[in-house]
Amino acid sequence: MRRALGVVAALVLLGGVGYALIDHNGPDTKTVTVTGLIGSEKRAFFENDEVKAELAKQGLLVRADSTGSWTMSDQAAKTPGLDFAFPASAAPAREIQRIWKLQDSPLVPFYSPLVIVAHPSVAEVLQNNKLAELDPVSGVWTFRMDEYVNALKGGRRWEGLSGADKHPELSGQLFVTTTDPESSSSGAMYLALLSYVANNHQVVSDDAGVAAVKDVLHTANALQGIQKSSSDEPFRDFGAGIGNPLIFAYESQAATLALQNKPTGDMVVLYPDTTVYSDHTLVAHTDSGRKLADVLQNDEVLRNLEARFGLRPQAKPEAFANLMREKKPTFAPDLTAARIKQATLPSLDNLQKLTAAAKGTK
Structure with a gap:
């Protein structure tokens, strides 16, 4: 079976995290057990007591193992009895569909755009050098991707940027830190x-x-040196004040901190003016899996809970906007109004080739 992005065998192993939802309906209510795989970034959502309770009200008891989205197709191929698989993006979902020989379109209950987090001083240097822009009305920052690509091609360095001399930590070539694209969805995206x-x-x-x-x-990848396998690690490093000045992250990571009233420090969220969305795509293998997909997309309580975890519900994106309106840092309530364009993702086969090119193995 074709391996997703050539991940080594160790990365195929499950994260070892399993859990079950508690049935709150009592002994007379018919409960369906739903077994599947989820991307590790959704583990906290599914482990939340309110999420468990609402799913149980719908007669669903879910048992799931968390694993990397890019290794999920391997696991789906060799694990019998799965009702669903729930990676963080469409490419591995399409591969799982192929493996399971499914024709119907999978649902995307919620999504999260990919963003860049930085400190205000860094954002201001970027703005002064036409690499970023601040909307004076909305307070939303955007990151200019065409200028960034030109900076990578030209070997542009922080020391050559106007105003960077006031910040001695800004040195070396300009690049964005990501996770390892061979094992992490955000790195691949x-x-x-x-x-x-x-x-x-x-x-x-x-x-x-x-x-x-x-x-x-290859330049963008080689500049990073050793890369982390999980998006949590560079994001935590940023919060601790270490690591590169620019971190590629899920919007939901920053939003969750704000929604849970956890310290966000002086974080600025910059939206690439062309970005990609993490479309959390649920591939249903059975009727039980289809029921889970349906309630995640259409149950009002669950949609509001998804927004509380920094996710944008597909059927009700305003739920996220309403929660984030008074939060800091500033988030874009409406991506279209903020003039943020969405890139088209390549096929999994071409994404494998792009990863090999970035790694210098092709």
Whole structure:
């Protein structure tokens, strides 16, 4: 079976986290046990007591193991009896559909755009050098992807940026820190985004497209050195005041801190003016899996809970906007109004080739 992004065998192992939802309906209520796989970034949501209680009211007792989205297709292929798989993006979901020989379209109950987090001083340096822009009315920051690609191609350094001399921590070549694209969804989506922008805002769909962008992808990846396998790690490093000044992250990571009234320090959220969305895509293998997908998308209580975890419910995106209105840092309530464009993701096969090019293995 074709491996997703060539991940080594150790990464295929499950995270070892299993849990069950508690049945609050009493002994007379018929409860369906739903077994599946989830991306590790959704573990906290499914472990939440209110989420458990609401799913139980719908007669669902869920048992799930968490694993990386890019290793999930391997696990789905060799694990019998699964009702669903729930990766963080559409590419692995399509591969799982192929493996399970499914024709129906999977549901996307919620999504989260990928953003860049930085400190205000860094954002201001970027703004002064036309790499970022602040909307004076909404307070929403955007990161200019075309200028960033040009900076990577030209080897632009922090020391050469106007105003950077006031911040001695800003040194070396300018780049964004990501996770390892061979094992992490956010790292792979960064390459997909970068390749789209570098390919004249067109999806890379063939070997010629891969060849056209391979140099900038290799530069962007090689500058990072050793990469983390989980998006939590560079995000935690940023919160601790260590690591690179620019971190690629899920919007939901920053939003969750704000919604839970946890310290966000002086974090600024910059939306790439062209970005990718983490479309949390539920592939239902059975009727029980389809019921779970349906309630996650259509149950009002669950949609509000999804928003409380910093996710944008597909059927009710305003739930996120309403919660974030008074929160800091500033979030974009409406991505279209903020003029944030969405890149088209390549096929899994081409994304594998882009990853190999970034890693210098092709």
